[in-house]
Amino acid sequence: MAKPELMDYDKALELFEPVLGFEVHVELNTKTKMFCGCANEFGSGANTNTCPTCLGLPGGLPQVNHKAIESSIRLGLALGCEIAEHSRFARKNYFYPDTAKNFQTSQYDDPICHDGSLTIELESGRLVTVEIERAHMEDDAGKLTHMGGSTGRIQGADYSLVDYNRGGVPLVEIVTQMIEGAEHDAPEIGRTYVAGIREIAKALGVSNARMEEGNVRCDANVSLRPRGSKVLGTRTETKNVNSLRSVERAVRYEIQRQAAVLHAGGTITQETRHWHEDTGITSAGRPKSDADDYRYFPEPDLVPMAPSREWVEELRLTLPEPPAARRKRLQADWGFANLEFQDVVNSDLMDAVEATVAAGASAQSARKWWTGEIARLANAAGVAADSLVQPAQLAALIALVEAGTLTDRLARQVLEGVIAGEGTPAEVVASRGLAVVSDDGALIAAIDEALSKQPDVLAKIRDGKLQAAGAVIGAVMKAMRGQADAARVRELVLERAGTAESGSVE
Amino acid sequence: MSAITAEQVAHLANLARIDLSPEEITNLTLDLGQIVDSVAKVQEVATSDVPATSHPMPLTNVFREDVVVPSLSVEQALSGAPARAGDKFRVPAILDEE
Numbered sequence: 001m002a003k004p005e006l007m008d009y010d011k012a013l014e015l016f017e018p019v020l021g022f023e024v025h026v027e028l029n030t031k032t033k034m035f036c037g038c039a040n041e042f043g044s045g046a047n048t049n050t051c052p053t054c055l056g057l058p059g060g061l062p063q064v065n066h067k068a069i070e071s072s073i074r075l076g077l078a079l080g081c082e083i084a085e086h087s088r089f090a091r092k093n094y095f096y097p098d099t100a101k102n103f104q105t106s107q108y109d110d111p112i113c114h115d116g117s118l119t120i121e122l123e124s125g126r127l128v129t130v131e132i133e134r135a136h137m138e139d140d141a142g143k144l145t146h147m148g149g150s151t152g153r154i155q156g157a158d159y160s161l162v163d164y165n166r167g168g169v170p171l172v173e174i175v176t177q178m179i180e181g182a183e184h185d186a187p188e189i190g191r192t193y194v195a196g197i198r199e200i201a202k203a204l205g206v207s208n209a210r211m212e213e214g215n216v217r218c219d220a221n222v223s224l225r226p227r228g229s230k231v232l233g234t235r236t237e238t239k240n241v242n243s244l245r246s247v248e249r250a251v252r253y254e255i256q257r258q259a260a261v262l263h264a265g266g267t268i269t270q271e272t273r274h275w276h277e278d279t280g281i282t283s284a285g286r287p288k289s290d291a292d293d294y295r296y297f298p299e300p301d302l303v304p305m306a307p308s309r310e311w312v313e314e315l316r317l318t319l320p321e322p323p324a325a326r327r328k329r330l331q332a333d334w335g336f337a338n339l340e341f342q343d344v345v346n347s348d349l350m351d352a353v354e355a356t357v358a359a360g361a362s363a364q365s366a367r368k369w370w371t372g373e374i375a376r377l378a379n380a381a382g383v384a385a386d387s388l389v390q391p392a393q394l395a396a397l398i399a400l401v402e403a404g405t406l407t408d409r410l411a412r413q414v415l416e417g418v419i420a421g422e423g424t425p426a427e428v429v430a431s432r433g434l435a436v437v438s439d440d441g442a443l444i445a446a447i448d449e450a451l452s453k454q455p456d457v458l459a460k461i462r463d464g465k466l467q468a469a470g471a472v473i474g475a476v477m478k479a480m481r482g483q484a485d486a487a488r489v490r491e492l493v494l495e496r497a498g499t500a501e502s503g504s505v506e
Numbered sequence: 507m508s509a510i511t512a513e514q515v516a517h518l519a520n521l522a523r524i525d526l527s528p529e530e531i532t533n534l535t536l537d538l539g540q541i542v543d544s545v546a547k548v549q550e551v552a553t554s555d556v557p558a559t560s561h562p563m564p565l566t567n568v569f570r571e572d573v574v575v576p577s578l579s580v581e582q583a584l585s586g587a588p589a590r591a592g593d594k595f596r597v598p599a600i601l602d603e604e
Contacts, residue, residue, distance in 0.1 A: 032575075047595070064568065064569050157599045161591055161592075161595065162595040163594050298561070305567055306567055
């Protein structure tokens, strides 16, 4: 498709004011689906977790998952929402093959949570409070794979395949109010807001909250209005923007695209747009039309919900410290510079570092190991760093380094042993024989031998060419199979060379 | 005289993917019109002190515990499918998207 014209971002902001809105879908990590007892998991082959209810077969009868309601209420409370005293499900009717029932069970005029807010902090320090209109429950659709055609996209596909394992999985859809006054920060507000929702869902434990797995998905609404106008522009809704970076890019792209269209005298069509991760552009989907006449009506197969105030207050007591507050507290406790702390946060290692510090390690050592060696090994193995080693094991390893039992190099070998399941750090040190040789006698014997083999080096050292000692240190480290503290060896080499000199005077 | 028009019936039929002949549309326009008129009569009686009712039973909070129960086998799940490919349902291409 032809690339549309884009206006320079700064110029677009000069001429127009962006107005934003976000719909974030959070997939809950309940054991079962929203309305049936099929497992909420996707690993075991296509269409293995289906039943008459989630396939929309005759005779299927939905039953509300208690845990899903609990998770939704907790998520709503963490977003400062009111919890409805009366809430019910509704059918959203449309035909699409990923929805076997020919309707989505959602909520319309009585969402379970409403009127909340989330305050986010931008990199500049600017605080933005995003008002949340509602957070309602619904069930997810199945997964479509488009076959044939040239692109693997819907366009030109010959047919599609459907796996309904995800059909019926519980979702909470969080809908913001219009966000005005975003100005140049609009893309960053999008990214930071979605990051904030993700972080809260993760802290609550109500979702696996992995965007790359589709546990958190964002639809971004963008419209522009000319400076000085009070009339809202026509908005577009960019669907399924599935990484934080993409949220930022998609918002920025739509601002630039819409500004170019409007400035050239064109009009914006109210439509769904698709985000293309590879090319970084959005393309038109279907315009709002008859197909959006969803004919919502109350779900007759499910009775209303009336969460008791006692239950809501009980759930409020289970809320964890808000992630933003926790971040501030931990950064202060650990004394990390902003970049150091960001590194930990971006690598998803805050919990790991916290647990390692709690197990007795210094914060800087814990950070260094998690974001350094462990992250490197995890990256090579294609797994999450915090799945490789227990924080307590790492703390024990760090203690061995600080006690001088291990050098950093030896500690890396011990870490490999621990990861390979050879036991605790102390056990690996013993079984692999990796402790530093701290017995000066053994070191001195090796040094004297090395010096006697390299009399030229000895002569240079005595001439004050201390850098020549490197050759002897290398030989000694080799003799010790690396298990010596190089700094201590250097000290001893100079001492022995000196001793030999003074000895010759006697 | 009912507020339902033949255009509305045709529109609804299209949304519901029901293929109606012109005669059926004419008849349904009359039938649905009568139903709407009847409901309107009920609404005249229901004053503002009668709350809108979506569920006739005075029941709330009927929940299921979050416990996995066995699903259908893949063969059972696909047994009613008009077409399949491997373990997936096979459906016609969706043309009016993207």
